[in-house]
Amino acid sequence: MITQAGLSHRTAPIEVRERLTVAEEDVVPLLHAASRTFGRGAALLSTCNRLELYVGDEVGPEAMHAFLAGHFSADLGSVARHFQTRHGLDAVRHLYGVASGVDSMVLGETEVLGQVRAAFSSTVKAGTDDAVISRLFHTALRTGRRARRETAISERALSVSSIAAQQARATFPDLTRASVLVIGAGEAGRLAAQAVVASGAQDIVVVNRTASRAEGLADELGGRAVPFEDLPDALSRAHIAISAVGAPEPVVPAVLLGEAMARREGEALLIVDIGVPRDFEAGVRELPGVSYFDLDDLREVADRNAEARRAEVDAVTGIVEEETLKFGHWAESQRVQPTITELGTRVEALRLDVIERTLRSNGITPHIDSAERERFEVLADQVTRHLVKRLLAAPIEVLHERGDRSFTLEATRALFRLDNPNAPDPDDLTGDLSFED
DSSP states (O other), X not given: OOEEEEEETTTSOHHHHHHSOOOGGGHHHHHHHHHHHHSSOEEEEEOSSEEEEEESSOOOHHHHHHHHHHHHTOOHHHHHHHOEEEEHHHHHHHHHHHHHTSSSSSTTOSHHHHHHHHHHHHXXXXXXXXXXXXXXXXXXXXXXXXXXXXXXXXXXOOSHHHHHHHHHHHXXXXXXXXXXXXXXXXHHHHHHHHHHHHTTOOEEEEEOSSHHHHHHHHHHHTOEEEOGGGHHHHHHHOSEXXXXXXXXSOSBOHHHHHHHHHTTTTOOEEEEEOOSSOSBOTTGGGSTTEEEEEHHHHHHHHHHHXXXXXXTHHHHHHHHHHHHHHHHHHHHHHHHHHHHHHHHHHHHHHHHHHHHHHHHHTTOOTTSOHHHHHHHHHHHHHHHHHHHHHHHHHHXXXXXXXXXXXXXXXXXXXXXXXXXXXXXXXXXXXXXXXXXX
């Protein structure tokens, strides 16, 4: 049904993952090669932490590893060691878990759902989206959306920048009316400021000792830069201060901040200090109106949020299992459907043949009055159609219920001679086909 071979942060160190990557322009050629090799649909999920090849059929791990080793010009033993192979519903269950965020390095992260969507888009572009692969990825996306809609697996922030934005929203629900002061132009402060801007903040002021760097970050954030000497005034006007200078000594003494707070007339100030060493002097936490978070505070929030997300894993796993069973039922129906279709086609041909023979044996030929023939045809059609429907109801029901067992399919095909179109005509058989002794 489905085979998956993949490596991730769970099975391979970063040195291996770095070597086994696929550039965006190489994805479609790889999918074409996989489809030619295995004769089925194929899809590739490629992210910074995982590389997974899906094939819409049962393929042995040796064949999957050989294909991947050949594509990457890699040692077959290394590929076999780091790529884990899954089959059938295990592969389905795995992809559903990935899309739901429970297999990610950062539990519950949302980016992976977009990556699964991008993987399927590449599959469509390559033309390797057969019925099985298409169904697999459509339902994986549905499962991922459902997990996030019905649980809190992705609701609490885990990164420093996301937590900074979370605290900003908690303190100032309408960030469009909040003024944000960014102290320092380093990477950590930039990421935190970007997260706050993404949450709705529009009034951004950047202060940095190097004016050119302040202006560059301000342009990037859509704000304005002010001279470092204006820091006291900027503090008195801001609603949120994000600081990541990383200077050896605090850049904001407690006295300076106290003077700035005195000019605010009781208005609250949220400080997110992610500098190491800290940019605000010890004691600012005690100032009235100040809500202060340093890096350790943010990590405590991250730990609590991570614990809250972990508490949702069982609920997400339940959703994944439910959706996996649905896929299994669909796969079973796909397996038996060709036999059901052939059965219906064969019985319908026999039914029409019986009607025609019965009409001829009773002298109702095409040459007699058309109205009389039509009356007999309608009656015969109604009777035989109803009879066939009732006779096939039980066999079709059993096929749907037990079609996953090869014996059931084989017995059905043998009993109705679906694989032998030249079987003897029952009317040509000798002897009395009687059901009584």
